[in-house]
Amino acid sequence: MIETRDLTHEYDGTRALDRVSLSVADGEFLVLAGPNGSGKSTLVRHWNGLIEPDRGEVLVDGRRVDEDLVAARTKVGMVFQNPRDGFVAATVGADVAFGPENLGLARSEIERRVDEALEAVGLGGRGDDRIETLSGGEQERLAIAGALAMAPAHLVLDEPFTGLDEPARRAVLGRLEALSVAGTSVIVVTHDLRDVRDLADRLVVLSAGRVVRDGPPESVDLAGLGVRSPC
Ligand SMILES: Nc1ncnc2c1ncn2[C@@H]1O[C@H](COP(=O)(O)OP(=O)(O)OP(=O)(O)O)[C@@H](O)[C@H]1O
Numbered sequence: 386m387i388e389t390r391d392l393t394h395e396y397d398g399t400r401a402l403d404r405v406s407l408s409v410a411d412g413e414f415l416v417l418a419g420p421n422g423s424g425k426s427t428l429v430r431h432w433n434g435l436i437e438p439d440r441g442e443v444l445v446d447g448r449r450v451d452e453d454l455v456a457a458r459t460k461v462g463m464v465f466q467n468p469r470d471g472f473v474a475a476t477v478g479a480d481v482a483f484g485p486e487n488l489g490l491a492r493s494e495i496e497r498r499v500d501e502a503l504e505a506v507g508l509g510g511r512g513d514d515r516i517e518t519l520s521g522g523e524q525e526r527l528a529i530a531g532a533l534a535m536a537p538a539h540l541v542l543d544e545p546f547t548g549l550d551e552p553a554r555r556a557v558l559g560r561l562e563a564l565s566v567a568g569t570s571v572i573v574v575t576h577d578l579r580d581v582r583d584l585a586d587r588l589v590v591l592s593a594g595r596v597v598r599d600g601p602p603e604s605v606d607l608a609g610l611g612v613r614s615p616c
Pocket residue numbers: 396397399400401419420421422423424425426427428576
């Protein structure tokens with residue numbers, strides 16, 4: 386479980402999060418929505434310690450993130466927009482293998498995870514391709530594969546679908562749904578609900594650094610919140 390308690394964060398006097406309390410249960414498929422600048426990225430970056438709270442606390446599986454950063458980063462996988470800067474290897478397969486290698490897994494398990502993750506994002510058989518030869522959308526898919534291969538307990542994707550074509554979207558969404566059913570918490574950050582509203586168990590909307598809606602997607606009223614809904 387990810388627990389955020391009374392979390393406040395300011396950047397140079399701008400309050401990006403204002404006393405946010407939010408828990409995400411294991412296996413929950415949660416969509417975090419809200420207009421630009423509402424604090425979505427700031428919130429999720431606290432969950433693996435990329436940003437520290439000014440006030441309040443964040444716990445992952447019962448442990449404070451600031452007390453065990455390595456555990457938090459192993460348990461919470463994150464995929465960001467514009468992944469270009471995040472690649473660590475020259476080729477597709479080596480990049481996806483990097484994380485599992487650092488977990489000290491057996492070679493056969495690493496290869497299994499890499500193949501499965503690449504397959505899940507429609508990059509099966511592309512392991513030897515050089516990353517600089519991939520298109521922008523393919524690089525986004527590669528970043529998702531890298532997170533999938535880590536098999537984190539909690540998976541956060543910040544605007545993951547912007548550059549993905551329809552088959553890739555469907556493939557990734559199917560994989561996320563299966564992971565959630567199998568017990569992984571899946572958190573998708575977006576301001577466009579078209580892809581994910583049907584899959585989500587829960588929709589949380591931020592506005593000006595506060596949680597303003599929280600409930601089953603079909604019952605949340607989005608009027609006036611700057612969020613694009615499917616209908
Ligand atoms: N590094 C930073 N330095 C200063 N202000 C920042 C920084 N990052 C975010 N902010 C500000 O904090 C607020 C929340 O930003 P955040 O990126 O968390 O919102 P968001 O909901 O993820 O937005 P978007 O949908 O545009 O990605 C905004 O007012 C933003 O300008």
